[in-house]
Amino acid sequence: MDINSLPDDPAALKALIVNMAASQADQQEHIVQLEQRLQLLNLIIYGPKSEKKPRTGQEQQLSLFDEAEQTAEEHKPQTFEEACAPASTRRKRGRRTIPADLPRVEIIHDLPESEKACPCGAKLVRIGEEVSEKLDIVPAKIQVIRHIRPKYACRACEGVEAHGPTVKTVPMPPQIIPQGIVTPGLLAHVAVAKYADALPLYRQEDQFARLGLDISRGTLAGWMIRVAKACEPLIDMIITAIRSGPIVNMDETTVQVLAEPGRANTTKSFMWVARGGTPGKPVVLFRYHPSRAGNVAAEILGDFKGYLQTDGYSGYEALGEREGLRHLGCLAHVRRKFVEVEKSTGKKAKGGTAHAVLDLIGKLYGVEHQAEKQQLNPEQIKVLRAEKSRPILDKIKALLDARAATTPPKSLLGKAIGYALKRWDRLVVYLEDGRLRPDNNLAENAIRPFAVGRKNWLFSGHPRGADASATIYSLIETAKANGLEPYRYLRHLFEHLPAATTDAQRKALLPQYIDPQSLIILA
Numbered sequence: 001m002d003i004n005s006l007p008d009d010p011a012a013l014k015a016l017i018v019n020m021a022a023s024q025a026d027q028q029e030h031i032v033q034l035e036q037r038l039q040l041l042n043l044i045i046y047g048p049k050s051e052k053k054p055r056t057g058q059e060q061q062l063s064l065f066d067e068a069e070q071t072a073e074e075h076k077p078q079t080f081e082e083a084c085a086p087a088s089t090r091r092k093r094g095r096r097t098i099p100a101d102l103p104r105v106e107i108i109h110d111l112p113e114s115e116k117a118c119p120c121g122a123k124l125v126r127i128g129e130e131v132s133e134k135l136d137i138v139p140a141k142i143q144v145i146r147h148i149r150p151k152y153a154c155r156a157c158e159g160v161e162a163h164g165p166t167v168k169t170v171p172m173p174p175q176i177i178p179q180g181i182v183t184p185g186l187l188a189h190v191a192v193a194k195y196a197d198a199l200p201l202y203r204q205e206d207q208f209a210r211l212g213l214d215i216s217r218g219t220l221a222g223w224m225i226r227v228a229k230a231c232e233p234l235i236d237m238i239i240t241a242i243r244s245g246p247i248v249n250m251d252e253t254t255v256q257v258l259a260e261p262g263r264a265n266t267t268k269s270f271m272w273v274a275r276g277g278t279p280g281k282p283v284v285l286f287r288y289h290p291s292r293a294g295n296v297a298a299e300i301l302g303d304f305k306g307y308l309q310t311d312g313y314s315g316y317e318a319l320g321e322r323e324g325l326r327h328l329g330c331l332a333h334v335r336r337k338f339v340e341v342e343k344s345t346g347k348k349a350k351g352g353t354a355h356a357v358l359d360l361i362g363k364l365y366g367v368e369h370q371a372e373k374q375q376l377n378p379e380q381i382k383v384l385r386a387e388k389s390r391p392i393l394d395k396i397k398a399l400l401d402a403r404a405a406t407t408p409p410k411s412l413l414g415k416a417i418g419y420a421l422k423r424w425d426r427l428v429v430y431l432e433d434g435r436l437r438p439d440n441n442l443a444e445n446a447i448r449p450f451a452v453g454r455k456n457w458l459f460s461g462h463p464r465g466a467d468a469s470a471t472i473y474s475l476i477e478t479a480k481a482n483g484l485e486p487y488r489y490l491r492h493l494f495e496h497l498p499a500a501t502t503d504a505q506r507k508a509l510l511p512q513y514i515d516p517q518s519l520i521i522l523a
Helices: 010-046 080-084 184-195 201-210 217-230 232-244 294-301 314-321 331-349 353-373 378-404 412-422 441-457 463-481 486-499 503-507 516-522
Strands: 247-256 268-278 281-289 306-309 325-328
Touching: 184 201, 184 217, 184 441, 184 463, 184 486, 201 217, 217 232, 217 463, 217 486, 232 268, 232 281, 232 294, 232 463, 232 503, 247 294, 247 441, 268 294, 268 441, 268 463, 281 294, 281 441, 281 463, 294 314, 314 325, 331 353, 331 412, 353 378, 353 412, 378 412, 441 463, 463 486, 486 516
Parallel strands: 247 306, 306 325
Antiparallel strands: 247 268, 268 281
């Protein structure tokens, strides 16, 4: 500003100075906000992905519950329960015990007969043995299963022109892919490799080639689509189970699908996940849809009445007003906002608002760990939370209310406070029922394998492939949620589903109704 343009009137000059000071303060605040964002972006790009919060002394580490997109970076994310477990109960480092149920092959290393004599001349007597066990593996091998069906004919009818010779043979057992060359075991192998172990089909094609078998990725993809089509009745039953349960956890993540009608190949679509069902018999549903609109969630839920737990995505907001639906928030997402504040401010955050909120949230999870350790039932958990968690939540709320008035709303801390206060009524709903959890980790853990796989196979080539992926992910994650080994379950399913002709027979093939021990024998 030119000095000659300054006003001569003292009052006008004072007002100008006040305005300039206010403008400078606003600019300085904006600079601080940009510096925080830059610091956070640098940590996101170059820093550790686990978001573990280091503590000093004998305090335990408290792990974050990351979004599916973030936890895809981690192969074995640490759970809160593992982080907070006493040192005496954690899994020890070092060599693990080899499972007793693995087959053993014995190799005897014995002394030659010439050395089985004592220097005194007496014969040595066997008094025991030294045993050391070492793991071995037999590489995968391809084999051909020959189905031989003898044919029978009547010699006496050979010359009869009326009806010709009588020929009989037993029909082939029903197959999940009729007229195909693939067995249930091979189908289960391919499905588990891709959807449980994140191995793309083109890599499986290379593996089969090394084993001497030429199977194109197109053929493998076709198998998965046909298998998924055959399993559609089970998916309908999973949807029914989710809608009939008391609690549903929902989440969604992006997926790129090519050849979608009327959409560019670079357009993002979404994979939705819902976890629910009867307590003790959980089911997991994956659903592909081009849209992230709230009506997709409404379509999945149907006539569900009960508790719905989600993150803070606005697409779920309309569901919260529906009659018979009680909406829960996710404490882990609130915590994540304050961790971002702490990361962006570094050492300056110690003793600040974010640090205080994180410590209080850590105490809330300490109560949850206590309930799990004591194996309390839902009613006992509700009483424990009323006694211990409620006062902690009240402290957090009072702290947020006090800081909200003095914190710039556009700063990272202001956004974290605003995010928590806006959703506070839903964050405390978990106190109402001991079956509820403070966070939406059940849904995020279910969707994590999809996010990990997406980093490898990148996209689905067609909407049919995305639908097939959703079906097989649903079956595998439901199997895992019920303690079943995915390969053994899918092999059992693919063997028995073609012969299931009634809803009762199909329902018996759902993972939640299968005894894990029975699959060990059948596999």
